[in-house]
Amino acid sequence: MSYLTHLECSGCGQRFDVHVIQTFCPACQAPLVALYDLISARQQLDRDEFRTRVAGMWRWRELLPVLDPLHILYLGEGDTPLLPVPRLGSKLGLSSLYVKDESLNPTGTFKARGLSAAISKAKELGVKRVIIPTAGNAGGAMAAYAARGGLQAHIFMPKDTPLANIEESRIAGATVILIDGLISEAAGMAGEKARREGWFDVSTFKEPYRAEGKKTMAYELAEAFGWKLPDVIVYPTGGGTGLVAMWKAFAEMDALGWLEEQARPRMVAVQADGCAPVVKAFDAGQPFCDFWTNAHTAASGLRVPKSFADQLILKALNESHGTAIAVSDDEILAAQQQLAYLEGIFAAPEGAATLAGLIKLVESKWIKPHEKIVLFNTGTGLKYLHQDCH
Amino acid sequence: MPYKVLYIEDNPDNMQLVQRAMEAKGYKFLAAATGLEGLKVAEEQRPNVILLDINLPDIDGYEVARRLRDTSVGGMLYVPIIAITANALKGDAEKALEAGCDLYMSKPINIRELWLRVQAFLPKVD
Numbered sequence: 251m252s253y254l255t256h257l258e259c260s261g262c263g264q265r266f267d268v269h270v271i272q273t274f275c276p277a278c279q280a281p282l283v284a285l286y287d288l289i290s291a292r293q294q295l296d297r298d299e300f301r302t303r304v305a306g307m308w309r310w311r312e313l314l315p316v317l318d319p320l321h322i323l324y325l326g327e328g329d330t331p332l333l334p335v336p337r338l339g340s341k342l343g344l345s346s347l348y349v350k351d352e353s354l355n356p357t358g359t360f361k362a363r364g365l366s367a368a369i370s371k372a373k374e375l376g377v378k379r380v381i382i383p384t385a386g387n388a389g390g391a392m393a394a395y396a397a398r399g400g401l402q403a404h405i406f407m408p409k410d411t412p413l414a415n416i417e418e419s420r421i422a423g424a425t426v427i428l429i430d431g432l433i434s435e436a437a438g439m440a441g442e443k444a445r446r447e448g449w450f451d452v453s454t455f456k457e458p459y460r461a462e463g464k465k466t467m468a469y470e471l472a473e474a475f476g477w478k479l480p481d482v483i484v485y486p487t488g489g490g491t492g493l494v495a496m497w498k499a500f501a502e503m504d505a506l507g508w509l510e511e512q513a514r515p516r517m518v519a520v521q522a523d524g525c526a527p528v529v530k531a532f533d534a535g536q537p538f539c540d541f542w543t544n545a546h547t548a549a550s551g552l553r554v555p556k557s558f559a560d561q562l563i564l565k566a567l568n569e570s571h572g573t574a575i576a577v578s579d580d581e582i583l584a585a586q587q588q589l590a591y592l593e594g595i596f597a598a599p600e601g602a603a604t605l606a607g608l609i610k611l612v613e614s615k616w617i618k619p620h621e622k623i624v625l626f627n628t629g630t631g632l633k634y635l636h637q638d639c640h
Numbered sequence: 641m642p643y644k645v646l647y648i649e650d651n652p653d654n655m656q657l658v659q660r661a662m663e664a665k666g667y668k669f670l671a672a673a674t675g676l677e678g679l680k681v682a683e684e685q686r687p688n689v690i691l692l693d694i695n696l697p698d699i700d701g702y703e704v705a706r707r708l709r710d711t712s713v714g715g716m717l718y719v720p721i722i723a724i725t726a727n728a729l730k731g732d733a734e735k736a737l738e739a740g741c742d743l744y745m746s747k748p749i750n751i752r753e754l755w756l757r758v759q760a761f762l763p764k765v766d
């Protein structure tokens with residue numbers, strides 16, 4: 251059983267019922283956050299028992315939003331490898347460097363976790379038609395889970411989205427509309443169609459449950475490290491769901507009494523210098539991002555001119571004493587080669603961006619040689635083979 | 641004398657939401673449902689900040705911004721304009737800024753952010 255109790259507006263704190271479809275707060279238009287009865291969960295759940303369950307992110311189901319397990323749409327998501335990368339670490343002078351390799355998820359990216367949770371929950375609540383704007387990978391993942399659940403799927407994506415994303419969505423039965431614009435324009439179109447025709451909009455943070463799927467990355471990480479969290483997490487940040495979700499998960503683990511040590515990681519958001527609204531806002535000490543005009547980068551997942559959850563991203567960075575850093579496309583491609591050459595990991599450009607960011611943070615001594623660091627590779631490089639950069 | 645905020649927007653739901661938000665902060669709220677009406681209200685009422693939808697039924701928001709910035713329409717050259725759009729067309733943000741808007745926000749409008757954005761354009765009161 252899930253310990254989910256209610257949703258709460260991240261802006262005004264208003265409570266919302268989890269037994270009906272919710273999007274974002276109608277009063278202040280901020281994202282909703284799923285909350286659980288962690289007091290009961292603390293009394294009744296044994297963290298070590300989770301390890302004995304069938305692998306996958308749904309082994310954390312008590313802390314996920316689906317109330318009836320019969321509604322879970324499972325394709326094998328979660329429990330991705332946490333790989334030590336000693337050759338790369340040695341090159342950078344780091345003694346404890348890891349890559350959490352999300353490319354082994356269904357559809358080849360971390361988006362599977364969020365969409366598995368969101369589409370499962372949507373199905374549980376009776377949703378029949380789902381719509382999403384995407385930079386690419388979320389569309390592919392949504393199409394797969396919608397197919398699995400028998401839901402109709404409609405996807406808006408930029409026309410220069412990697413071919414793999416377009417094809418994987420179409421083969422799963424989704425209607426794909428390619429637009430002359432970025433994810434921000436796709437979001438406008440998806441929102442309009444959703445309002446006009448009654449589709450359920452699964453945009454980042456415009457529904458509350460994608461973040462819940464993503465938070466399982468943090469549970470896996472904590473478990474793998476013996477419930478002692480790493481010092482630094484380096485995360486590619488477009489919409490920022492994973493970063494916000496992991497920060498939320500660390501607080502949950504604390505409330506559950508599962509952590510061996512209280513210290514939480516410093517969260518690092520890595521963006522491309524052609525689209526770095528979070529970096530700009532973080533450096534300026536702003537609580538929200540300005541819309542980034544003329545956004546461009548080969549890392550399509552990072553082409554997000556302004557995240558709907560920008561305030562939550564910046565809050566997590568500030569609370570964790572983390573930072574935000576921008577890297578160039580050339581640095582991303584060089585990092586992608588290094589990851590493959592030294593460690594055999596063919597990372598997506600977004601994942602490779604974390605290594606590019608790490609290199610800068612080591613050079614600036616923001617990261618110390620002995621610290622335990624986790625880079626998130628959010629997807630497989632195989633999905634980007636048709637891009638000009640290759 | 642409260643600061644005046646004009647919202648030029650044809651969607652009644654958005655209008656109502658923003659009206660509540662602005663009045664909650666003590667601003668005098670002025671509404672216009674078309675571009676031309678917005679220009680008229682702006683000239684007559686001299687708002688301190690203008691919130692401007694782009695997709696309007698008569699002239700679009702870019703044209704409204706351009707006319708507001710026209711030096712022949714006295715006094716509106718420097719009034720802060722925040723473009724607020726559903727962002728469904730390529731380059732909305734860039735075009736809005738080129739037309740003379742000071743800032744671009746996409747819908748759905750986060751009200752806390754809107755409060756802070758409007759406040760930032762207003763003179764500080766001791």
